[in-house]
Amino acid sequence: MHILVILLLGLAAGILVGLMGIGGGTIVVPALVYLLGMTQHMAQGTSLFMQLLPIGLGALWVYWKAGEVDLRAGIVCAFGMLIGGYAGGSIAVGIPARRLQALFGLFLMMSAALLWRQAGERESGKDAND
């Protein structure tokens, strides 16, 4: 039962990965906290562990074939994220769990606002080139 929940969680996260081009951690972290009762730190560490493997490879292949990849920008982003990730991870382990959970919540709300804005711009036809 436990294992089935985890497998289904992975599948749901994966569909979001392909659909949105994101890593899936935004869904996996809260799901691990609420469905499996993990602590916030444990959920975040486990999410990072899961993302060590190129889990987006299947989705990337689909984008690659469609010519929708900026390889150079992607490589630059990877370096920046590697360095930034070390700073962020070091900060996180020193933050009390409750505060980290609240910060994570705020981060999700901010990401949601960004996504909303982006979708709104497209909807109003401002970005015609797509």
Add this chain to the structure above:
Amino acid sequence: MIEAAAQGPWRIAAIFVTACVVGICSGLFGVGGGVLLVPLLVLLLGFNQHTAQGTSLIALVPPTGLLAFLAYYHAHQVNVKVGLLIIPGVILGGVVGGKLAERMSPWRMRIVFAILLFSLGAWQVASAWTK
């Protein structure tokens, strides 16, 4: 497209700085960073939506979260077994989601996802508050 706004080395530098900020959030919150990288590539750097998503996926192929992961690992905050069990579903689902994204222009769904994320975030804040 507003890509004329920044060209050549400045554009690369802008991408790098953006990615560093995304990386800090990634390590801080245990997420891949794509959720932030995709909107920033579109809103700040003028990428079109599909290219932003494809570029985000390529940035996630190397283990960019490795250093962040090690910070958690040394603090014993990793559940390896659960992590391994999630992976197969994510890979499989990724192919399905990628195909779906090519077929449709999922703007309405993006708004649904934004609402979902916002609710999850509000829930996290509320439960941290009442704990």
